[in-house]
Amino acid sequence: xxxxxxxxxxxxxxxxxxxxxxxxxxxxxxxxxxxxxxxxxxxxxxxxxxxxxxxxxxxxxxxxxxxxxxxxxxxxxxxxxxxxxxxxxxxxxxxxxxxxxxxxxxxxxxxxxxxxxxxxxxxxxxxxxxxxxxxxxxxxxxxxxxxxxxxxxxxxxxxxxxxxxxxxxxxxxxxxxxxxxxxxxxxxxxxxxxxxxxxxxxxxxxxxxxxxxxxxxxxxxxxxxxxxxxxxxxxxxxxxxxxxxxxxxxxxxxxxxxxxxxxxxxxxxxxxxxxxxxxxxxxxxxxxxxxxxxxxxxxxxxxxxxxxxxxxxxxxxxxxxxxxxxxxxxxxxxxxxxxxxxxxxxxxxxxxxxxxxxxxxxxxxxxxxxxxxxxxxxxxxxxxxx
Numbered sequence: 409x410x411x412x413x414x415x416x417x418x419x420x421x422x423x424x425x426x427x428x429x430x431x432x433x434x435x436x437x438x439x440x441x442x443x444x445x446x447x448x449x450x451x452x453x454x455x456x457x458x459x460x461x462x463x464x465x466x467x468x469x470x471x472x473x474x475x476x477x478x479x480x481x482x483x484x485x486x487x488x489x490x491x492x493x494x495x496x497x498x499x500x501x502x503x504x505x506x507x508x509x510x511x512x513x514x515x516x517x518x519x520x521x522x523x524x525x526x527x528x529x530x531x532x533x534x535x536x537x538x539x540x541x542x543x544x545x546x547x548x549x550x551x552x553x554x555x556x557x558x559x560x561x562x563x564x565x566x567x568x569x570x571x572x573x574x575x576x577x578x579x580x581x582x583x584x585x586x587x588x589x590x591x592x593x594x595x596x597x598x599x600x601x602x603x604x605x606x607x608x609x610x611x612x613x614x615x616x617x618x619x620x621x622x623x624x625x626x627x628x629x630x631x632x633x634x635x636x637x638x639x640x641x642x643x644x645x646x647x648x649x650x651x652x653x654x655x656x657x658x659x660x661x662x663x664x665x666x667x668x669x670x671x672x673x674x675x676x677x678x679x680x681x682x683x684x685x686x687x688x689x690x691x692x693x694x695x696x697x698x699x700x701x702x703x704x705x706x707x708x709x710x711x712x713x714x715x716x717x718x719x720x721x722x723x724x725x726x727x728x729x730x731x732x733x734x735x736x737x738x739x740x741x742x743x744x745x746x747x748x749x750x751x752x753x754x755x756x757x758x759x760x761x762x763x764x765x766x767x768x769x770x771x772x773x774x775x776x777x778x779x780x781x782x783x784x785x786x787x788x789x790x791x792x793x794x
Contacts, residue, residue: 411436414469422456436474445478452489463490476514481561484511484522488529497533504530521564524553528567535575543575566595577612580677583620589613590628598633606637614638614646618653619681622734624692626654627757645671656693658717690717691731698737698750706739706750713748721746 412433419429428451435444448471457463467490475483487507494500508526511519531546550568554560573588589609598606614635617623629635630650638647645668652661665672672678678685693716697708713724728748731737738752 409473411470411473414465418466425454425456428454432470439477441474441477442479444474445482448486449482452486461493463493466490476510476516480511480514480516480519480522481525481563483507484525485563487526491529491533497537501530501533504533520553520557521561524550525564525567528564528571532571532574535571535578540575540578543571547572547575562595566592569595577616582616583623586613586616586620586623589616590632593632593634601634603637606634607641607643610634610637611643611646614650615675615677617650618685618688619677624688624695624734624736624754625756626650626692630654631757643671653689653692656689656691656696658689658693661689687727687730690719690727691736693717694727694731695736695753695756698753707747708750710741710746710748 415429415433415436419426428447431447432444432451435447451457452463452466457466467486471483471486484507487504491500491504494503504526508523511523511526527546528550531543531550534546535543547568550571554564554568569588569592573585573592576582576585576588589612593609601609613629617626617629635647635650638644645664649661649664651657652664694713697713697716698706701708710721710724710728713719713727714721717724717727719727725741725743728737728739728741732739736754737750739748739750741748
């Protein structure tokens with residue numbers, strides 16, 4: 409059989425992988441398609457096959473012999489991996505379109521998933537060719553398909569959000585990239601990613617969090633394991649800037665900007681949005697001021713905010729109006745009294761220092777309750793004993 413002959417030729421080319429070929433041939437001859445697909449999944453991930461066109465040859469000379477007998481989503485996974493070995497994007501797209509057509513012709517149930525998975529890879533290739541319009545069209549179709557399905561496989565969600573993130577990255581739509589990239593991470597295992605990939609993604613996520621409109625919750629990103637990829641690298645400064653933003657520490661931010669001026673200068677997006685970044689950290693400083701005060705003491709003098717943010721009272725009013733407009737807080741500014749009364753603050757993910765602050769406030773409240781109880785017992789012993 410041609411498929412077995414091909415495996416034998418591979419054995420001759422890579423004798424060090426002889427056991428792999430023996431296992432693949434055995435599973436193929438016994439028609440154990442599920443087990444064969446699982447073994448192939450491990451096989452195509454071997455480092456020796458990551459360059460050249462070996463996987464393309466493997467698909468055409470071996471996998472095609474039984475491709476519709478294995479799980480069709482697994483087939484789509486293999487097809488996408490193989491497509492990345494084509495040197496020309498048009499050839500890769502043509503190959504994937506051929507696989508999608510085969511899937512369509514199987515008339516099997518739930519073929520939407522594998523076909524969508526393949527189309528999402530096609531949309532990524534289109535984006536890499538500079539065809540944003542076609543990429544957007546395929547993404548919109550993909551979103552509609554996902555909405556119409558139930559029990560969607562995590563790999564399909566991950567592919568959709570990855571392509572979406574890359575589309576927004578190309579267009580420098582920072583907030584949209586940030587949202588899509590975090591959703592992508594929700595559907596994959598971070599441990600499965602290479603160190604270089606994690607570092608690049610952590611860097612892009614950090615920049616998009618800083619520059620994204622209406623992205624004010626840095627706790628979620630700092631709590632994610634991928635962000636630790638920045639630590640111990642030449643871009644660790646970015647991690648510390650995120651920490652400064654998360655706590656609204658304006659002094660720390662300005663110090664980091666001074667120390668790492670050369671690195672910051674190498675990032676045009678940060679330089680172009682310097683005023684926007686300063687406004688954002690001032691808003692986060694305001695949030696921290698509010699958060700640090702007890703709920704019963706949320707009437708804050710504008711002068712106190714001005715002192716912390718190093719802004720004029722007039723600029724503080726502008727800062728408050730901005731915070732109100734993006735619904736980070738609810739409250740009333742009293743220009744006559746020179747105060748702001750805050751009735752609500754947008755919930756956010758807290759870091760360890762903020763949680764410790766909450767604990768200290770709770771301990772203080774418990775002490776007050778205990779003192780009040782002792783006072784009541786001392787003043788009304790008969791009432792308490794009864």
